Amino acid sequence: MANPRGFLEVHRVKSPERTPEERVHDYGEIYQTLPEEELREQAGRCMDCGVPFCNSACPLGNLIPDWNDLARVGEWKGAIAQLHATNNFPEFTGLICPAPCESACVLDIDDDPVMIKQIEYWTINHAFEQGWVIPQPPETRTGKTVAVVGSGPAGMAAAAELNQVGHHVVVYERDEAPGGLLRFGVPDAKLEKWMIDRRIEILEQEGIEFVCDVEVGRDISADELRAKHDAVVLATGSRVERDLEAPGRDLDGVHFAMEYLYQRNRWVAKSQGKPSREPEREVTAHGKRVVVIGGGDTGMDCVSNALREEAEDVILLDVYPEVPTGGRYPNTPWPIQPRRLLTTYALDEGGKRTFGRQVLGLEGEGGAVKRVLAREVTGSSSRTLQPVEGSEFALDADLVLIAIGFTHPEREGLLDDLGVALDSHGNVKAGAHATSVERVYAAGDARVGASLVVTAIAEGRRCARVVEAALRD
Ligand SMILES: Cc1cc2nc3c(=O)[nH]c(=O)nc-3n(C[C@H](O)[C@H](O)[C@H](O)COP(=O)(O)OP(=O)(O)OC[C@H]3O[C@@H](n4cnc5c(N)ncnc54)[C@H](O)[C@@H]3O)c2cc1C
Ligand code: SF4
Known part of the structure; x- marks a missing residue:
């Protein structure tokens, strides 16, 4: 200084x-x-x-x-x-x-x-x-091999670290390209995907093998994977979305945010000439009145995409109250982390956000959603929410996107196959990254629940150290 x-x-x-x-x-x-x-x-x-x-x-x-x-x-x-x-x-x-x-x-x-x-x-x-970021392959190899399942930031970081110490690392990814939510959740407006490609290329030149379009637990069994590798790292994310428990949930035009975001990211990739999977059913906001339920990053990314698709109208319903100026509630003074870090980049572009709004149900015509029924609430956590009497209202909607978070990793397939123990939240139980199954480790959202990119990278790095210590024993 x-x-x-x-x-x-x-x-x-x-x-x-x-x-x-x-x-x-x-x-x-x-x-x-x-x-x-x-x-x-x-x-x-x-x-x-x-x-x-x-x-x-x-x-x-x-x-x-x-x-x-x-x-x-x-x-x-x-x-x-x-x-x-x-x-x-x-x-x-x-x-x-x-x-x-x-x-x-x-x-x-x-x-x-x-x-x-x-x-x-x-x-x-x-x-x-300046050309200073170049591949730095390890000088020697250990002869050990590690499988990393999932190529999001946690899997990429674990792979990078394990490769650096000389293990041969194979990353298995069920999507058509690596990156996890960085590629298929986060929109290009926040992170252009050539940046992921650039980093993957360096990791490949350092010796990491990426095997895409392969779902472990379906295309290759967990047992097969364990037989092929000395250790397995589960970095499969936390992908089971929290559902809206309200009448009308099954109407056409009501979708999980991730179904929409995956499609938009694939659409952008395809428009750039990259091979991308086609959707089973198209979800588009073009010309529609869009209601996004949930005020976090995922909700914001839905707003941003809907605006780019020229939706007629976009409104975001956040059940929690407005964060005071300065971004902190009184119960999280400096240096305690604010409970919610609110992003507004999408709202600067258009759309509207409302605070303290709780969805009660969805109404439709001919099987398709037409209205969202909601009311005003007070309270700053799910336990303290109180309805405001007589505040019920209806919003016109042709597309409703549910972005109210994720509950835990998917169990069907890989986790069930492995029989791995889960914690009380349904995440993979892996106190110090080692799971209940021998030579199987976990990192990232799969272990800690939906979090942040920085947490996922930190998780991958820590997990790699645990795996490395076990392989050296
Ligand atoms: C829409 C959205 C926006 C976000 N924006 C931000 C942001 O701005 N800043 C921020 O810090 N965080 C953000 N996050 C959170 C962040 O993206 C995640 O916390 C982070 O990506 C988690 O990393 P991960 O590697 O644990 O899991 P993921 O990124 O979810 O990656 C898991 C990977 O495992 C693969 N996989 C799962 N099962 C299998 C299987 N059986 N076989 C093979 N592959 C499998 C998946 O296809 C996926 O590629 C956002 C999340 C979402 C949903
Ligand atoms: S990675 Fe760490 S230093 Fe960088 S912005 Fe996030 S919290 Fe700050």
Whole structure:
């Protein structure tokens, strides 16, 4: 830290984005980077606190004050080395991490934290531009082989780490391309998919084998997999969606958000000439009145896609109350993580969000949904929700997307085949990543429930260390 008054002299600026008016007409990346000089000035706001709360708030334990200082002086080679020391894929987190580190930054007490995520993205972006991110295959091989099931961020991180120590890693993926929710959940507007392809290419050149279009538990049995490999890592995500328990759920035009998002991401991939699976039944928002139920990332991504499809009208119903200015409820003061990290990128582009609205049912005509029936509620958790008397209302809708979260990993197929023990939430029970089945480990959403990309990468890295220790014994 060169200037101890840096944070007093320079204030945080907004991370640059393409304007909502421009970007809503295409599927391209919305985020941009600051000019280098300005970025370095922003990095100089870091106070290198004695206790860096940012570092412990980052699930990866990113060495934030260290790389902030290297960024400040323009030592980009050093900064990327520090960043890669704890994070295999800073290009993903630098773009779409909700940045719990920034909520924990000491400057967030004044609502003016260091723009850590932008510095992270700038650093990795620059490193790619300079050609510094190149394949680094291990010098020797151990002769051991590991199967990783699932190619989301958890599987990719586990594979990268296990490969680095010399094991032969095969990643099995049931979708047509690797990336998990990064590819098929998150829209291109937040993360263009060539970035995943670029990283996969490096991982392949380092020696990792990706086998796509293969569902373990269906196309290849769990026993076969265990017989072929010395260890198996389950990184299959948490994909069972929480359903809406309301009359009218079965009407045509009522879908889980993921059915819609998978289709939109495949549509974009196909429009770019990439091979993509065709949907069994088309779900489109074009020209429709769309109601999205659920106010998290998934709901926002549905809004963003529906706007790009030129829906007639898009409204998002969030059951929880509006988050106070500054993004924190009084019961989560600094440095406690805010309970909800709300994103609004999609709402900047259009659509409307309403808070404290609970869906009671769906009405249709001729078997197709036509209205959403709802009421106003108060309370900030599912246990404290109270209806507001006489507040019932109806909304016209031709497409209803349910985005109210995920419950646990799918059991049918792989998990049932393995007979692996589950915890009280229905996730794979794997305290220190080892499951109840010998030589089988778990990481990511499959182990901890639906979470974040940064958590999934951290999970993959930790799991790899456990597998490595077991294989070395
Ligand atoms: C719409 C949406 C938007 C999101 N946006 C953000 C965001 O902006 N920022 C953020 O930090 N997080 C976000 N998340 C959360 C984040 O994407 C997940 O937490 C993360 O991807 C979990 O990683 P994972 O590797 O554990 O699982 P996943 O990414 O779910 O990957 C699991 C993989 O396993 C494969 N698989 C499953 N079963 C089998 C099998 N039997 N055989 C072979 N393959 C199998 C699946 O096809 C999938 O590719 C979002 C989630 C969603 C749904
Ligand atoms: S990965 Fe997320 S939490 Fe960690 S430093 Fe980057 S933006 Fe912050």
